[in-house]
Amino acid sequence: MEYRWALEVQDLWFSYNGTADVLRGVNLRVEKGLLTMLLGRSGSGKTTLLKVVKGLLKPQKGALTVLGVPFAGERKSASREVAYIPQNLGLVRNLTALENTLTGALGRSGPFLSLLKVFSKETVEEARECLALLGLEGKHQEKAYNLSGGERQRVAIARALMQRPRLILADEFVSQLDPVMGFEIMEMVREIARKGVSLLITTHEMGIAARYGDRAVVMKEGMVVYEGTPYEVGEEGMLELLR
Amino acid sequence: MTKRQLVTRLVYLLVAGAAVVSLAGMGLLDPVEIARAVARLGSFVGDLFPPNPTVLPTLARAMGETVQIAFVGTLLGFLFSFPLAFLAAQNLFGITVTGPVRFLLGIVRTIPSLLWAVVFVVAFGLGPAAGALGVAFYTVGYLGKLYYEAFEGVDPEVVEAVKSVGGTRLQLLVYAVLPESANALVSQFLFMFEYNIRSSTIMGFVGAGGIGFYMLGYLQLLQYRNLLTALLLTLAVVMAVDYASGKLRALVLPAVPRRTRS
Numbered sequence: 001m002e003y004r005w006a007l008e009v010q011d012l013w014f015s016y017n018g019t020a021d022v023l024r025g026v027n028l029r030v031e032k033g034l035l036t037m038l039l040g041r042s043g044s045g046k047t048t049l050l051k052v053v054k055g056l057l058k059p060q061k062g063a064l065t066v067l068g069v070p071f072a073g074e075r076k077s078a079s080r081e082v083a084y085i086p087q088n089l090g091l092v093r094n095l096t097a098l099e100n101t102l103t104g105a106l107g108r109s110g111p112f113l114s115l116l117k118v119f120s121k122e123t124v125e126e127a128r129e130c131l132a133l134l135g136l137e138g139k140h141q142e143k144a145y146n147l148s149g150g151e152r153q154r155v156a157i158a159r160a161l162m163q164r165p166r167l168i169l170a171d172e173f174v175s176q177l178d179p180v181m182g183f184e185i186m187e188m189v190r191e192i193a194r195k196g197v198s199l200l201i202t203t204h205e206m207g208i209a210a211r212y213g214d215r216a217v218v219m220k221e222g223m224v225v226y227e228g229t230p231y232e233v234g235e236e237g238m239l240e241l242l243r
Numbered sequence: 244m245t246k247r248q249l250v251t252r253l254v255y256l257l258v259a260g261a262a263v264v265s266l267a268g269m270g271l272l273d274p275v276e277i278a279r280a281v282a283r284l285g286s287f288v289g290d291l292f293p294p295n296p297t298v299l300p301t302l303a304r305a306m307g308e309t310v311q312i313a314f315v316g317t318l319l320g321f322l323f324s325f326p327l328a329f330l331a332a333q334n335l336f337g338i339t340v341t342g343p344v345r346f347l348l349g350i351v352r353t354i355p356s357l358l359w360a361v362v363f364v365v366a367f368g369l370g371p372a373a374g375a376l377g378v379a380f381y382t383v384g385y386l387g388k389l390y391y392e393a394f395e396g397v398d399p400e401v402v403e404a405v406k407s408v409g410g411t412r413l414q415l416l417v418y419a420v421l422p423e424s425a426n427a428l429v430s431q432f433l434f435m436f437e438y439n440i441r442s443s444t445i446m447g448f449v450g451a452g453g454i455g456f457y458m459l460g461y462l463q464l465l466q467y468r469n470l471l472t473a474l475l476l477t478l479a480v481v482m483a484v485d486y487a488s489g490k491l492r493a494l495v496l497p498a499v500p501r502r503t504r505s
Contacts, residue, residue: 054407080409090404094422103418107409115417163408 003068006030006167006198007053012062014045014052022048023059024222030167030200030215035193037213037230038202041242045222046202047087050169053200054084067166080107083160085170089152093145097136097155100144101127104162130158134188150181157188168192170201174208186212206235206242218242287467294472302457302476309453310480312374312446313439316356319375320382321432327383328390334402335394335412335420345391352384356442360451371452378439378446386435393427394420429495433488440484444477 007030014023022045030036040046051057053066064071066082083104091100105123106114113119119127131140134154144152153174160168173189174182182205190212193199203209209216210230218226218241226233226241233241244252263272270276330336331344360377367373397420405419421428447455454473461470 051403056403056407079407082407084404084407086400086404088398088400090398090400090402092401092405092419092422094425095418099418103405103410104408106405106411106414106418111411111414115413117417159404159408 003065004032005065006032006034006067007200008063008065009049009053010063012049012052012059012064014048014057014059016048022222023052023062026062026219026222026224028217028224028227030198032198033193033196034214035190035199035201035212036215036217037209038200038217038219039204039206039209039238039242040202040219041204044219046219047171049219050084050171050200050202054082054169055079056084080163081166083163083165083168085156085160085168085173087171089156091144091152091155091159094143096141096143097131097147097151097158098124098127098140100155101130101158101162104130104159107163127158127162130161131155133161134158149177150185153177153181153185154188157185157192161192165197167198167200170199172203173201175203175205182208183211206238209238210235290465290467291471293468294475295468296472298457298469298472299476302454302473305447305454305457306476306480308371309443309446309455309477310440310484312371312378312451312453313436313443315375316378316443317382317432317436317439319379320386320435323379324383324386324390327387328394329416331387331391332394332420333391334397334399335415341391348384348387348391350384351380352388354381354384356381356439357445357449360446361449364450369450369452371446374443374446374451374453377451378443381442382435382439386431389431389435390424390428393424393431396427397423430492433492437481437485437488440481 007028009026009028012023012026012028013021015021024045026045026049028049038046038049048057052059053064066079092103095103099117102119102123105119105127109119109123128140131137131154134157136151136154136158139147139151142151144155147155160170170189174185177185186208189199189201193214201213213230216226216228216230216233216238217224218238220242226238230238266272327344327348331341331348333341356377358377359380360374363373363376367376401419401423402415405415410418443453443455444458445455447453447457448459450456454477458470458473461467461473
């Protein structure tokens with residue numbers, strides 16, 4: 001399906017308890033094939049927005065079009081091509097790097113064979129390639145709890161790539177890594193965007209947003225207060241918007 | 244004195260009063276009665292010694308049956324508790340599924356294994372089968388609860404991550420919930436086996452097999468030396484099982500560090 005916007009959000013409202021709105025009429029567009037940085041202070045609604053887009057939370061009101069497919073209708077098939085990396089990555093500690101990567105293929109694997117942890121040769125090879133692409137050749141059989149923070153981050157990206165996504169949503173992606181590792185990971189992410197995958201990454205680090213973002217969206221108190229390029233406003237401008 | 248302090252003191256007074264009335268009602272505040280009880284207890288302890296080793300072969304066979312009751316009961320209980328726990332976990336199913344399953348587990352858990360054994364003695368007749376089924380039913384209620392709590396304790400982000408790739412509930416179980424809670428599952432299974440060894444020793448009281456049958460008999464026939472032999476054998480087996488399951492636990496469960504960032 002042809003589409004211009006990887007994600008279109010119109011007047012989106014969400015509340016966890018039915019009274020305090022976390023998202024208050026969010027309007028947002030994520031351009032296909034670009035790396036969009038979603039900035040905002042803690043509690044501004046960034047994580048909630050990603051979860052609503054991924055379909056993990058149901059909004060009370062608003063329209064959502066993901067990869068050209070409206071919220072109602074073919075939501076599930078579109079959702080499979082939307083990868084989500086949670087803030088703490090959501091890796092299974094007792095599974096190896098390869099097994100964690102293979103979970104990314106669950107949505108397109110046979111429901112019965114995958115329960116026995118049987119995947120096709122091609123799928124396993126694809127998982128190995130994803131890990132190799134991210135510099136984890138020798139770590140296939142390493143349990144997730146034995147990996148460093150940077151390595152776990154890369155396994156989470158590999159798992160996302162196994163979904164063959166057209167849109168990746170990543171929450172506070174590099175905020176818990178040291179700056180050098182953070183930049184390394186962002187370089188890898190930029191490479192992925194160059195291959196035509198759209199990315200929406202939340203962060204509260206303006207340096208990362210300014211350096212890597214093709215687009216920047218700033219959220220404040222559940223609303224989008226800026227949508228444009230990072231260099232249009234600059235780091236100082238973004239800081240002002242966040243205040 | 245504030246109203247709150249007054250209420251607190253009144254509650255203390257009420258609790259103390261209730262305790263005194265209860266103790267007096269049971270005769271536990273009567274010094275003459277206490278002295279008589281201590282004397283009788285001394286005489287009973289004197290009659291226990293020395294233990295009688297000649298009954299050991301008979302008791303060893305009965306003890307073997309007790310261990311079998313515990314083993315089969317725990318295994319059957321595990322097999323049935325597992326799918327029920329899966330259906331009772333609120334991070335996997337909605338309240339319409341979890342509610343009835345939890346209610347069922349609650350009912351099963353409320354009835355002690357000895358009562359279940361009585362029910363199965365009626366159904367299957369005297370013998371270890373009734374004991375094993377009694378233990379199994381109680382295990383279902385108990386392990387079912389421990390397991391669904393372990394499933395629910397899995398990091399929500401791990402569950403979300405697998406859900407978000409389009410995994411089914413069974414895939415969620417295999418790829419997120421089981422690997423993340425495996426240590427707790429094994430540990431609780433071993434704990435339940437240890438517990439069931441202890442509870443199986445009294446299954447014989449209701450004719451459901453094992454060493455309890457002999458214990459009750461010795462008690463009723465006032466053969467206290469034999470009773471002590473049975474108790475010491477039970478103690479030795481319970482300690483051996485505790486030790487063995489501790490070793491097994493260390494062997495099976497890897498030392499997985501807590502989630503850390505680096």
